[in-house]
Amino acid sequence: MKRRNFIKTAVLGSIAAGVSLKTGLLSAQSGNAGAAAEGNYDLIAVMGGEPEAMYAKAIEAMGGIKKFVKPGQKVVIKPNIGWDKTPQMAANTNPQLVSAIVKDCLNAGAQEVTVFDHTCDSWMPCYKNSGIEDAAKAAGGKIGYAHEEKYYRTVNLPKGQRMTECKVHEAILDADVWINVPVLKNHDGARMSVAMKNLMGIVWNRRYLHSNDLQQCIADLSTLDKKPALNIVDAYRIMTKNGPRGRSEADVQTPKALFMSTDIVAVDTAAVSFFNQFVNMPLADVKHINIANTMKTGTSNLDGLKIQRIKL
Amino acid sequence: MYTFLRRFRIVISLLILLAITICFVDIYNFTNYQFSGVLRWQFVPALLGIGAGSLGILIFLLLLTVVFGRVYCSTLCPLGTYQDIVRRVANLFKSKKARRMHYHPPLRILRYALCVMAFAFFVFGSSALLLWLDPYSNFGRMAANLLGLGVTAGGNLLSDFIYSIPAHNYKAFTWGAILSATIIFLVVTVMSAWRGRLFCNTICPVGSLLGAVSRYSLFRLHIDAGKCTRCTLCSTVCKAECINIPEQKVDNNRCVKCYDCMPVCKFNAIGYKYVIARRPQADEATQISTSQGLKENRRLFLTALLGVTAAGIFAKRYKPAENAKAIAPPGSRGPEHLKHHCTACHACIANCPSRVLRPASTEYGLDGFAMPVLDYNRSFCNYNCTVCSEVCPNGAIFPLTKEEKAVTQIGKAQFFRGRCIVARDETDCGACHEHCPATAITMVPYGDGLLIPRVDTSICIGCGGCEYICPARPNKAIIVKANPVHQTANSYREKEKEEKKVDNFGF
Numbered sequence: 001m002k003r004r005n006f007i008k009t010a011v012l013g014s015i016a017a018g019v020s021l022k023t024g025l026l027s028a029q030s031g032n033a034g035a036a037a038e039g040n041y042d043l044i045a046v047m048g049g050e051p052e053a054m055y056a057k058a059i060e061a062m063g064g065i066k067k068f069v070k071p072g073q074k075v076v077i078k079p080n081i082g083w084d085k086t087p088q089m090a091a092n093t094n095p096q097l098v099s100a101i102v103k104d105c106l107n108a109g110a111q112e113v114t115v116f117d118h119t120c121d122s123w124m125p126c127y128k129n130s131g132i133e134d135a136a137k138a139a140g141g142k143i144g145y146a147h148e149e150k151y152y153r154t155v156n157l158p159k160g161q162r163m164t165e166c167k168v169h170e171a172i173l174d175a176d177v178w179i180n181v182p183v184l185k186n187h188d189g190a191r192m193s194v195a196m197k198n199l200m201g202i203v204w205n206r207r208y209l210h211s212n213d214l215q216q217c218i219a220d221l222s223t224l225d226k227k228p229a230l231n232i233v234d235a236y237r238i239m240t241k242n243g244p245r246g247r248s249e250a251d252v253q254t255p256k257a258l259f260m261s262t263d264i265v266a267v268d269t270a271a272v273s274f275f276n277q278f279v280n281m282p283l284a285d286v287k288h289i290n291i292a293n294t295m296k297t298g299t300s301n302l303d304g305l306k307i308q309r310i311k312l
Numbered sequence: 313m314y315t316f317l318r319r320f321r322i323v324i325s326l327l328i329l330l331a332i333t334i335c336f337v338d339i340y341n342f343t344n345y346q347f348s349g350v351l352r353w354q355f356v357p358a359l360l361g362i363g364a365g366s367l368g369i370l371i372f373l374l375l376l377t378v379v380f381g382r383v384y385c386s387t388l389c390p391l392g393t394y395q396d397i398v399r400r401v402a403n404l405f406k407s408k409k410a411r412r413m414h415y416h417p418p419l420r421i422l423r424y425a426l427c428v429m430a431f432a433f434f435v436f437g438s439s440a441l442l443l444w445l446d447p448y449s450n451f452g453r454m455a456a457n458l459l460g461l462g463v464t465a466g467g468n469l470l471s472d473f474i475y476s477i478p479a480h481n482y483k484a485f486t487w488g489a490i491l492s493a494t495i496i497f498l499v500v501t502v503m504s505a506w507r508g509r510l511f512c513n514t515i516c517p518v519g520s521l522l523g524a525v526s527r528y529s530l531f532r533l534h535i536d537a538g539k540c541t542r543c544t545l546c547s548t549v550c551k552a553e554c555i556n557i558p559e560q561k562v563d564n565n566r567c568v569k570c571y572d573c574m575p576v577c578k579f580n581a582i583g584y585k586y587v588i589a590r591r592p593q594a595d596e597a598t599q600i601s602t603s604q605g606l607k608e609n610r611r612l613f614l615t616a617l618l619g620v621t622a623a624g625i626f627a628k629r630y631k632p633a634e635n636a637k638a639i640a641p642p643g644s645r646g647p648e649h650l651k652h653h654c655t656a657c658h659a660c661i662a663n664c665p666s667r668v669l670r671p672a673s674t675e676y677g678l679d680g681f682a683m684p685v686l687d688y689n690r691s692f693c694n695y696n697c698t699v700c701s702e703v704c705p706n707g708a709i710f711p712l713t714k715e716e717k718a719v720t721q722i723g724k725a726q727f728f729r730g731r732c733i734v735a736r737d738e739t740d741c742g743a744c745h746e747h748c749p750a751t752a753i754t755m756v757p758y759g760d761g762l763l764i765p766r767v768d769t770s771i772c773i774g775c776g777g778c779e780y781i782c783p784a785r786p787n788k789a790i791i792v793k794a795n796p797v798h799q800t801a802n803s804y805r806e807k808e809k810e811e812k813k814v815d816n817f818g819f
Contacts, residue, residue, distance in 0.1 A: 189742020
């Protein structure tokens with residue numbers, strides 16, 4: 001080992017140790033949830049805290065990040081960075097949440113953490129004004145580019161019905177683990193934009209989905225072999241109308257919630273049920289969730305799942 | 313002393329050239345448009361941008377010329393500095409003898425004809441001729457379309473190996489603009505490699521105009537006949553070919569004040585002197601007898617008259633055809649204002665972060681060739697972005713605040729229901745609604761549980777987000793039609809926000 005590498009490792013190690021000590025402290029303080037926190041839940045729902053605190057609670061209940069991210073792995077985090085909007089507008093994933101996940105993955109020993117999205121508005125202002133570029137970099141993560149076709153590779157979707165192949169971002173395909181981090185939004189095309197809809201940001205040609213039965217294509221895309229290890233829905237701020245872009249803060253509510261599951265259909269079902277309390281949105285209207293349930297990509301029958309509900 | 317003056321001129325001119333070049337090739341936006349203010353100090357932009365508040369700069373440039381002569385041409389003009397570099401490089405390949413410059417008489421008729429015509433066109437409402445003659449704009453097009461293309465291609469090559477370098481698309485480039493810039497590049501390069509500042513003293517209308525002023529400037533190049541030995545050394549280094557040794561005169565009209573000649577003189581015979589008391593003819597190489605002068609003046613006058621008439625006829629006859637695709641940048645007030653004030657320097661196109669601006673082909677008519685046009689097949693105009701209006705030095709695109717931009721209607725979206733995916737395939741889509749930043753497109757119930765777009769053209773600003781993303785083929789279902797004169801869109805009426813409190817998870 002070279003001296004430089006030794007020093008690097010030593011410094012990183014001591015930082016990691018320090019941070020894990022702190023996390024331990026935190027969990028000790030709020031011990032009541034710790035009783036069942038052995039990680040056998042299918043779905044975690046948290047409400048009433050800041051994004052970082054809610055994430056910490058949820059991942060702890062899920063069994064800790066180390067269950068999903070192993071040392072030396074390449075991790076990709078895919079938030080929604082679709083629009084040139086500030087965090088207050090709830091058009092993009094909360095940057096504090098992204099930052100917390102990046103840090104956690106690095107603490108778990110991830111070799112690198114890349115954050116990207118195929119944006120709708122021009123990518124540079126999206127990355128910048130969403131606050132996600134700065135947050136990810138400050139947390140030690142990397143920014144991935146997704147604005148040109150060369151960053152994508154064709155993959156087959158053997159289980160797809162309307163879409164049997166598509167170009168998916170290379171970062172996803174080359175990652176060891178990837179985490180899907182959507183924001184909960186109203187969407188007048190797909191009806192709701194949650195975890196399944198967020199996968200459209202890993203695809204190059206989105207017009208294909210729009211012109212070939214959008215709802216079916218979203219469900220087809222969720223059958224991708226390379227599934228996200230975790231789906232973490234940011235509902236700290238949610239967009240209840242004019243979605244998915246939104247117009248102003250009048251479109252935004254701040255319920256301070258977060259949902260986490262390995263099942264992309266289940267987490268969408270839970271998030272839509274939550275959303276339904278703000279604006280009438282029956283699950284039956286969100287067809288891609290129902291199609292995915294029928295295709296057995298996951299389940300929208302929450303009654304059969306072990307759910308942990310946490311209020312902070 | 314003169315050596316210092318010359319070196320000072322070289323350093324300043326290179327710094328200005330660098331700053332201006334950066335304005336056109338900074339595709340990674342390292343400088344965050346910080347240098348774009350430099351562009352306003354160019355002569356034609358200052359003249360055309362009077363409406364945008366550049367009168368002060370124009371007066372400064374004219375005063376500069378009144379006092380010091382054509383220092384603009386030697387120091388401020390990027391094309392001038394470029395030509396000096398070309399000449400220097402070309403000299404490396406020339407024999408010592410071939411490097412020598414020689415005095416040439418002025419091509420007065422050609423110079424003034426082009427100059428008068430170019431400015432007359434502008435007075436009559438078209439910048440079409442200035443577009444092709446203005447040195448700054450030609451330099452801009454060369455930098456943006458040739459060097460910029462090289463930087464983009466080079467960057468893309470590197471981005472294959474270095475992950476932190478983002479790739480760039482080529483949406484800002486068109487074959488027409490690349491080709492025309494290449495032709496200008498070849499013409500200017502060959503002319504300067506062959507005979508120094510030939511372009512500046514025959515074609516450039518700014519050179520001709522400032523030259524006419526320069527004849528009467530306070531400081532002029534002057535040969536002291538008493539000291540001069542007619543060795544021709546100064547004349548052989550004169551890139552403007554304006555030192556007439558037999559008559560021991562310097563043509564201060566064509567002299568670009570590069571100060572190359574003075575340091576080489578071994579007898580201190582040629583100097584840069586304050587000559588307010590002297591009439592220009594006294595030290596002009598163009599001293600001519602009265603009858604000859606009258607003849608010459610008559611010819612010049614006739615040329616000018618002809619130029620003005622031609623421009624007038626052109627402007628009268630050539631009414632811009634209304635073209636639905638002629639979508640002019642927000643801030644330009646519409647194609648007509650753009651065509652009066654734009655010289656297609658491509659500062660806006662090179663800096664457009666969305667890459668929606670590209671050089672026009674015939675959208676604005678032939679006289680609007682290469683001017684910026686929004687192409688919604690390539691991209692769409694970012695709602696929060698005002699970069700083109702900030703970098704435009706000409707006042708062709710007036711500066712806009714974000715609030716002004718948000719209601720500047722450059723066109724209106726037109727919805728073709730029959731082509732829409734929702735109506736045609738009876739499946740969900742909503743791509744246009746998603747992209748609409750003005751909330752002009754809302755989704756309304758349609759058929760069995762579907763939603764279909766509805767456009768409110770009074771709110772629409774014509775940004776093209778909807779047209780760009782519309783997946784319907786072969787014809788898009790929503791298309792933006794240009795506003796011949798830009799309008800102000802209504803603001804979206806905001807509903808009161810109701811804060812809702814929820815205590816349960818809902819499942």
